[in-house]
Amino acid sequence: MNDEQQPQFESAKSEVQRKTLDQREQMTELMRLRHSCAHILATAVLRLWPDALLDIGPPTEEGFYYDFELKHRFTPDDFPKIEEEMRKITKENQVFEKSIQTRAEALAYFESKGQTFKVQRMGDIPEGEPISFFKNGEFVDLCAGPHVMRTGNVKPGGIKILKVASAYFRGNEKNPQLQRLYGTAFKNKEELDNWLLMQEEARKRDHRKIGTEMGLFAMDPEYVGPGLPLWLPKGTVLVEELERLAKETEFQAGYVRVKTPHLAKEKMYKTSGHLPYYAESMFPPMEMLEEDERKKRDALMERRADLIQLAEGMGKAIAPNPSGYTEEQVRHDIQKLETEITLLGGRYYLKAMNCPHHHRIFAAEPRSYRDLPLRLAEYGTCYRYEQSGELFGVMRVRSMNMNDAHIYCTAEQFAEEFRAVNEMYLKYFKIFGLDRYQMRFSTHDPARLGQKFVNEPELWKKTEDMVRQVLIESGINYVEVANEAAFYGPKIDVQVWSAIGREFTIATNQVDFAVPARFGLTYRDRDNTEKTPLCIHRAPLGTHERFIGFLIEHYAGNFPLWLAPEQVRVLTLNDEAPLVEYAKSITAELRAQFVRVEGDWSANPVKAKIADAETSKVHTMLVVGQRDLEAGVVSVRLHGKGNVGAKPRGEAIADLLASIRERRA
Ligand SMILES: [Zn+2]
Numbered sequence: 001m002n003d004e005q006q007p008q009f010e011s012a013k014s015e016v017q018r019k020t021l022d023q024r025e026q027m028t029e030l031m032r033l034r035h036s037c038a039h040i041l042a043t044a045v046l047r048l049w050p051d052a053l054l055d056i057g058p059p060t061e062e063g064f065y066y067d068f069e070l071k072h073r074f075t076p077d078d079f080p081k082i083e084e085e086m087r088k089i090t091k092e093n094q095v096f097e098k099s100i101q102t103r104a105e106a107l108a109y110f111e112s113k114g115q116t117f118k119v120q121r122m123g124d125i126p127e128g129e130p131i132s133f134f135k136n137g138e139f140v141d142l143c144a145g146p147h148v149m150r151t152g153n154v155k156p157g158g159i160k161i162l163k164v165a166s167a168y169f170r171g172n173e174k175n176p177q178l179q180r181l182y183g184t185a186f187k188n189k190e191e192l193d194n195w196l197l198m199q200e201e202a203r204k205r206d207h208r209k210i211g212t213e214m215g216l217f218a219m220d221p222e223y224v225g226p227g228l229p230l231w232l233p234k235g236t237v238l239v240e241e242l243e244r245l246a247k248e249t250e251f252q253a254g255y256v257r258v259k260t261p262h263l264a265k266e267k268m269y270k271t272s273g274h275l276p277y278y279a280e281s282m283f284p285p286m287e288m289l290e291e292d293e294r295k296k297r298d299a300l301m302e303r304r305a306d307l308i309q310l311a312e313g314m315g316k317a318i319a320p321n322p323s324g325y326t327e328e329q330v331r332h333d334i335q336k337l338e339t340e341i342t343l344l345g346g347r348y349y350l351k352a353m354n355c356p357h358h359h360r361i362f363a364a365e366p367r368s369y370r371d372l373p374l375r376l377a378e379y380g381t382c383y384r385y386e387q388s389g390e391l392f393g394v395m396r397v398r399s400m401n402m403n404d405a406h407i408y409c410t411a412e413q414f415a416e417e418f419r420a421v422n423e424m425y426l427k428y429f430k431i432f433g434l435d436r437y438q439m440r441f442s443t444h445d446p447a448r449l450g451q452k453f454v455n456e457p458e459l460w461k462k463t464e465d466m467v468r469q470v471l472i473e474s475g476i477n478y479v480e481v482a483n484e485a486a487f488y489g490p491k492i493d494v495q496v497w498s499a500i501g502r503e504f505t506i507a508t509n510q511v512d513f514a515v516p517a518r519f520g521l522t523y524r525d526r527d528n529t530e531k532t533p534l535c536i537h538r539a540p541l542g543t544h545e546r547f548i549g550f551l552i553e554h555y556a557g558n559f560p561l562w563l564a565p566e567q568v569r570v571l572t573l574n575d576e577a578p579l580v581e582y583a584k585s586i587t588a589e590l591r592a593q594f595v596r597v598e599g600d601w602s603a604n605p606v607k608a609k610i611a612d613a614e615t616s617k618v619h620t621m622l623v624v625g626q627r628d629l630e631a632g633v634v635s636v637r638l639h640g641k642g643n644v645g646a647k648p649r650g651e652a653i654a655d656l657l658a659s660i661r662e663r664r665a
C-alpha cells in the first residue's frame with residue numbers, strides 16, 4: 001500500500017467558494033463528468049450506509065470529492081465496495097432530472113430527511129437564484145449543476161476513489177468534522193490508467209525522496225529551523241552549476257554582477273512598499289543599537305531613573321518644591337525620555353527581495369543616459385516567512401537563492417531589453433529540454449487604478465502595449481490575464497511542464513514603473529534633465545530551491561552530464577596494480593579538466609561496482625580491464641542505458657569534455 005491510500009487526516013482549511021452561475025456555465029466537459037460522479041458517489045454511499053448525512057460534492061483540479069457525516073469510519077478497504085456500487089449506478093443509466101423548488105419546499109424536503117448540512121447550505125443560495133434539485137434514481141441532491149445527461153455517460157472503468165480525509169463543515173474547526181471521500185473520473189479507463197501511472201511516476205520522482213536518496217539536501221528543523229535547507233555537497237554541485245550557467249549567460253547578455261547584504265533597515269522596506277503591506281511574509285525585525293546609541297541610551301536611562309526618584313520624593317513631600325518644578329512636569333519629562341529611548345537605534349529586516357538593494361546600488365552613483373541600460377545581476381539570498389503548513393521540501397522554503405537581476409532602462413530601450421529577457425528564457429528552456437511552457441501575461445484593471453494598481457493610466461497602457469507587442473513578435477506561447485498584474489506594473493509568470501507533464505510556475509518577469517520613482521532613482525538624459533528609469537525584474541531560473549526541486553522531478557534525478565553531481569566513475573575489473581594505475585591516471589586526467597570523477601578499484605566484483613554506480617546515479621562509467629589497458633581504450637557505460645562500447649581513452653575523454661562544455665541534454 002502506498003502513502004496515497006493511507007487515510008489522511010489533513011483538515012481542509014479554506015472553505016470552497018460556491019460557484020456563480022457564470023462559473024457553472026464555463027465548467028468543462030471533464031468537470032461536468034467529475035461533478036456528476038460526486039452525485040453517483042453520494043448515491044452509492046447512501047445505499048451502503050443509509051444513515052450518512054451529506055454536505056457538498058464539487059469537482060476539483062484532480063477529480064471530485066463529497067463530504068459525509070456518518071458513524072462508520074471510511075478506510076481504503078471500503079473503496080472497492082463503493083466503486084462497485086458506483087459502477088452499478090452507471091450501468092443503471094439513471095437520468096439526471098432537474099426540478100425547480102421553492103425555498104420552503106426544498107427546506108421541508110431536507111428537514112424531512114434529517115439532512116441538516118443541506119438545510120444550512122440552502123442559506124448560501126442568493127435570494128432570487130432558483131433553487132434546483134437534481135434527481136438520479138432514488139437520490140435527490142440540492143445542486144445548480146451542470147451534469148452529464150445520464151449516469152451511463154460515466155464509464156464504469158473511468159472511476160476511482162483515491163483517499164479519505166477529514167474536513168470540518170465549512171472549513172471551520174468549531175463545526176462538526178466530516179469525512180471527505182476524494183475520487184477522480186476520466187472519460188474512459190485508458191485515460192484513468194494513464195493518469196494513475198503518471199501519479200505513480202510523480203511519487204517516484206518526488207523531489208524530497210530523490211533529494212534524500214541522492215544526498216542533495218537536508219532539513220534540520222531542530223537546529224537550523226524549518227524551511228531552511230542545508231545543501232549537501234552533491235546538491236551544492238547543482239546549485240553551483242546552475243549559477244555558473246546563469247553567470248555565463250548573463251555575462252554574454254551584458255549584465256554586471258553585484259553583491260548585497262542579507263538585511264537592511266526598516267526605511268528600505270517602507271520606501272519599497274514592502275512594509276507594512278508585505279510584513280506578514282517577512283521575518284520579524286531585529287532591534288539594533290550602535291555603540292554611540294547604546295551610550296546615549298544608558299545616559300537617558302540614568303536620567304530617567306533620577307527623575308522617577310524625584311517624582312516619588314515629590315509625591316511624599318509636604319512642603320511645596322522651591323524650584324517650581326512640579327510633579328506633573330517631572331512625569332511629563334519621564335515620558336518624553338521614554339519616547340526618546342524607544343526611537344534610538346534601528347530596526348533591521350532580513351530581505352524578502354533583492355530589488356530594494358539593487359535600487360540603492362543604482363542610487364550609489366550619479367547615472368547618465370550613457371549608463372543605460374544597466375543590468376544588475378545577483379544570486380541573492382532572500383528570506384520569506386512561509387507558514388509552517390505551507391513548507392514543502394525545497395519547493396516551498398523560508399530561505400532561497402534567487403536568479404535575480406534588475407534592468408534599468410529608458411522607455412525607448414524597453415522593448416529591446418524585454419525581448420532579450422524573453423530570449424534568455426527560451427534559451428534556458430532549450431538547455432533543460434522544456435518543450436512545453438507558457439507565459440502568463442498579467443495586466444491591470446483600469447477600474448482599480450489607485451487601489452490595487454499604481455495610478456498611472458498612461459504608463460500602464462504604454463508598457464502593456466509594449467509587452468504584448470514583444471510577446472507577439474517573438475512568437476512566444478502566452479495567455480493574457482486581466483487584473484493580476486503587480487502593483488507597480490504588468491507581470492509575466494512562466495509556467496513549465498516537467499517531463500511527466502506536471503505544471504510548475506518557476507519564474508517571473510515584471511515591469512516596474514513605480515518603485516524607481518519611490519526610491520528617487522534618476523539618470524541625466526541627453527537634454528540634461530533628470531528622468532526616472534523603467535525597471536525590469538526578471539528571474540528566469542527562479543530560485544535554486546524551487547528550480548532544483550523541479551529539475552529533480554523533470555529528470556527523475558538522472559541529470560545530464562554537465563549537471564550530474566558525480567559525472568564519471570572509473571571502475572576496474574580487478575585490483576591488480578597495473579590496472580589500478582591505468583584507472584588512476586584516467587581519473588587524474590579528468591580531474592585536472594575539472595570533471596567530477598571518482599574511482600572504484602576495489603577487489604569487489606565489477607557487477608557489484610556497476611550496481612553501486614547505478615544506484616548513485618553516476619552519469620558515465622568508464623570500465624577498464626587488462627585488455628583495455630593494453631589497447632589504451634575504455635568501455636563506456638551510461639547510467640540506465642548500459643554499455644555503449646569501447647573507445648580510445650583520448651576520444652572518450654574528449655567526448656565527455658565536449659558534452660559538459662556544450663551542456664548537452
Ligand atoms: Zn450537481
Ligand SMILES: [Zn+2]
Nearest residue numbers: 353354355537
Ligand atoms: Zn525585483
